[in-house]
Amino acid sequence: MTKIKTVADLKRIKDEVQSKIKLRENSDHPEQIVQVKVGMATCGIASGAKETMKYFVDELEQQAIDAVVTQTGCMGYCYAEPTVEVTLPGKDPVVFGYVNKEKAEEIIDVYIKRGELIDGVIPITFKTIDD
Amino acid sequence: MTDYKMHLLICGGTGCKAAESDEIKKSLKNWIDELGLEDDAQVVFTGCFGFCEKGPIVKVMPDNTFYVNVKPDDAEEIVKEHLLKGRPVQRLLYTDPVSKKAISDSKGMNFYKKQLRIALRNCGFINPESIDEYISRDGYMALGKCLGELTPDETIKEIKDSGLRGRGGGGFPTGLKWEITRNVESDEKYVVCNADEGDPGAFMDRSILEGDPHSVIEAMAICGYCIGAENGLVYIRAEYPLAIERLKIALNQAREYGLLGEDILGTGFNFEIDIRLGAGAFVCGEETALIHSMEGLRGEPTFKPPFPSVSGYLGKPTNVNNVETFANIPVILNKGASWFSKIGTEKSKGTKVFALAGKINNVGLIEVPMGTTLREVIYDIGGGIKDGKEFKSVQTGGPSGGCLTKDFLDTPIDYDNLIKAGSMMGSGGMIVMDEDDCMVSIAKFYLEFTLEESCGKCSPCRIGNKRLHEILENITNGNGKEEDLERLKLLSNVIKDTSLCGLGQSSPNPVLSTILNFEDEYLAHVNEGKCPAGQCKALLKYEIIEDLCTGCTLCFRNCPVGAITGERRQPHYIDQSLCIKCGVCYEKCKFNAIRLS
Numbered sequence: 001m002t003k004i005k006t007v008a009d010l011k012r013i014k015d016e017v018q019s020k021i022k023l024r025e026n027s028d029h030p031e032q033i034v035q036v037k038v039g040m041a042t043c044g045i046a047s048g049a050k051e052t053m054k055y056f057v058d059e060l061e062q063q064a065i066d067a068v069v070t071q072t073g074c075m076g077y078c079y080a081e082p083t084v085e086v087t088l089p090g091k092d093p094v095v096f097g098y099v100n101k102e103k104a105e106e107i108i109d110v111y112i113k114r115g116e117l118i119d120g121v122i123p124i125t126f127k128t129i130d131d
Numbered sequence: 132m133t134d135y136k137m138h139l140l141i142c143g144g145t146g147c148k149a150a151e152s153d154e155i156k157k158s159l160k161n162w163i164d165e166l167g168l169e170d171d172a173q174v175v176f177t178g179c180f181g182f183c184e185k186g187p188i189v190k191v192m193p194d195n196t197f198y199v200n201v202k203p204d205d206a207e208e209i210v211k212e213h214l215l216k217g218r219p220v221q222r223l224l225y226t227d228p229v230s231k232k233a234i235s236d237s238k239g240m241n242f243y244k245k246q247l248r249i250a251l252r253n254c255g256f257i258n259p260e261s262i263d264e265y266i267s268r269d270g271y272m273a274l275g276k277c278l279g280e281l282t283p284d285e286t287i288k289e290i291k292d293s294g295l296r297g298r299g300g301g302g303f304p305t306g307l308k309w310e311i312t313r314n315v316e317s318d319e320k321y322v323v324c325n326a327d328e329g330d331p332g333a334f335m336d337r338s339i340l341e342g343d344p345h346s347v348i349e350a351m352a353i354c355g356y357c358i359g360a361e362n363g364l365v366y367i368r369a370e371y372p373l374a375i376e377r378l379k380i381a382l383n384q385a386r387e388y389g390l391l392g393e394d395i396l397g398t399g400f401n402f403e404i405d406i407r408l409g410a411g412a413f414v415c416g417e418e419t420a421l422i423h424s425m426e427g428l429r430g431e432p433t434f435k436p437p438f439p440s441v442s443g444y445l446g447k448p449t450n451v452n453n454v455e456t457f458a459n460i461p462v463i464l465n466k467g468a469s470w471f472s473k474i475g476t477e478k479s480k481g482t483k484v485f486a487l488a489g490k491i492n493n494v495g496l497i498e499v500p501m502g503t504t505l506r507e508v509i510y511d512i513g514g515g516i517k518d519g520k521e522f523k524s525v526q527t528g529g530p531s532g533g534c535l536t537k538d539f540l541d542t543p544i545d546y547d548n549l550i551k552a553g554s555m556m557g558s559g560g561m562i563v564m565d566e567d568d569c570m571v572s573i574a575k576f577y578l579e580f581t582l583e584e585s586c587g588k589c590s591p592c593r594i595g596n597k598r599l600h601e602i603l604e605n606i607t608n609g610n611g612k613e614e615d616l617e618r619l620k621l622l623s624n625v626i627k628d629t630s631l632c633g634l635g636q637s638s639p640n641p642v643l644s645t646i647l648n649f650e651d652e653y654l655a656h657v658n659e660g661k662c663p664a665g666q667c668k669a670l671l672k673y674e675i676i677e678d679l680c681t682g683c684t685l686c687f688r689n690c691p692v693g694a695i696t697g698e699r700r701q702p703h704y705i706d707q708s709l710c711i712k713c714g715v716c717y718e719k720c721k722f723n724a725i726r727l728s
Contacts, residue, residue: 041373076497121140
């Protein structure tokens with residue numbers, strides 16, 4: 001990794017990273033790129049988020065669905081762990097609760113592949129500093 | 132791929148289900164099919180919206196129309212008007228209680244604004260193991276701004292102007308603490324991050340370190356720049372392995388980018404951070420005990436003054452802040468003190484993270500602006516009490532805090548109001564209790580915790596709490612007397628006045644606040660030998676109601692101690708001298724013939 005020596009370097013990295021994410025969003029085949037974020041804080045892991053994440057990685061790869069699966073911190077919905085946020089290209093992110101293997105399968109088959117919502121969506125009820 | 136134009140989200144939480152949301156879903160679906168919209172609109176159940184007061188909720192996407200108090204009969208109008216003709220049903224929209232205007236878009240509702248995430252801004256949003264994602268969210272920009280454009284004094288002024296107060300519990304103004312440490316002359320100073328989160332039920336510090344470790348690292352470096360320190364230490368309990376691992380990864384990434392180490396961003400400022408593991412003692416959250424533990428000594432507090440700002444780690448000036456406090460710093464510097472000080476109440480600015488736990492539907496981590504009421508937190512965000520039971524009390528501030536009654540539900544939460552109400556902010560644990568919780572047992576539970584965690588250095592805490600616990604034990608065993616209440620109060624006040632550190636000074640708070648707010652429950656225990664909540668086993672009596680008993684012998688066969696006698700098809704009888712109050716008969720009886728009294 002190159003060192004960041006000035007604030008200008010920092011801003012350049014910020015722009016680079018942002019454009020990378022933008023690229024992810026506005027790529028040539030927007031219908032094929034899906035972002036999956038798995039809540040991997042202690043609460044999530046204790047409820048089986050590791051298995052859920054592994055399932056998403058393996059299954060999406062096996063089905064050749066172009067997707068990025070990443071981990072993230074606690075979304076705050078600890079009562080519904082494991083929680084998973086799925087962003088289909090051009091759509092608002094949707095959070096699903098209680099995602100075990102069966103639910104993950106349903107998310108892939110129904111939401112990711114067909115764009116139909118499934119029961120168990122968790123409504124987002126907070127504002128962020130960007131709003 | 133079916134391309135639905137609209138999604139109807141209907142709340143499938145307990146509250147809304149009880150209010151016929153199943154029927155609403157069915158009805159909506161029928162009308163959608165009837166009008167041939169099944170390829171355009173989809174109906175789905177969601178988790179609890181939290182807005183149970185106005186349930187059942189139906190939300191129409193993508194225009195975010197938020198319908199409240201929906202009834203099954205309203206489905207026809209929603210489908211015909213909104214879905215078919217694109218006209219939202221005005222009478223079902225939420226009306227703003229202040230402006231009296233109907234609000235269509237849920238993002239314009241106050242309810243949606245009830246949670247504002249500042250300290251948790253990146254938690255659940257970025258990958259905590261990627262410094263690039265942190266940077267893409269303005270990460271390390273605040274550090275860059277301070278080092279490049281602001282002097283330490285200007286930075287401190289910004290923090291002071293923001294009105295940020297310590298989030299670990301005490302609520303000391305953060306900017307002032309930094310200024311005091313800055314003004315002490317010394318060849319070496321330290322920045323310490325207190326991540327020894329010890330309150331039962333509180334887990335916000337852990338979640339921040341697990342979800343956004345870089346925000347703490349950045350803030351510590353800023354603090355170092357301000358007070359003139361080149362070394363930072365994070366004191367974290369070893370029970371938080373994931374937080375430690377993520378913090379280590381983050382520290383290494385920051386070092387590789389040169390955002391920690393020597394000559395940061397070419398400004399000549401050096402800063403390095405180390406981790407110190409604690410063994411998870413509650414008292415080590417107290418700053419002097421924490422510092423002793425880091426020095427390799429026993430984790431025992433010492434008398435203040437001298438405050439750590441003057442003489443702390445290795446006798447050098449040390450600035451100790453909590454994780455959540457640090458997590459606020461970069462945002463304040465990026466967005467400005469005036470932005471931050473607009474949020475919250477007059478004396479408590481910004482937001483506070485609470486860990487909602489206990490008998491509440493939406494257990495989780497929430498962040499609300501200071502000044503939000505307990506009612507909003509418990510009923511709107513938390514989704515109300517589990518199983519539709521009656522709210523009894525909410526415990527804030529952990530073992531040092533107190534239990535508040537429903538009279539305080541409309542009190543705006545901030546540092547000063549909570550202290551006035553006989554509790555405290557503490558680190559933000561919020562445990563909700565319902566009608567089935569016995570307040571005497573709750574007080575005893577918290578006292579058991581302090582009893583185990585007391586370091587034993589000073590006698591008021593070591594011996595006094597033990598005596599308090601004995602009195603409570605007597606009361607819950609049915610051997611209490613009315614005079615015990617006075618003894619509890621007297622002893623509590625002595626412990627508060629004479630203990631050495633914050634642990635002892637606040638340990639009787641759960642006892643005092645429960646006596647103050649739930650005196651009738653104590654009196655029922657000591658005078659009538661009854662536990663109103665039915666929790667204190669020694670005070671319970673299982674009895675068979677003769678008229679309802681069919682003599683099925685089920686209880687007789689299941690009683691583990693043979694305390695039940697009786698002939699088949701004749702009413703049975705429980706021998707109280709043998710009964711161990713295990714409750715098996717009560718659970719097994721199919722005829723509700725066993726009574727608890």
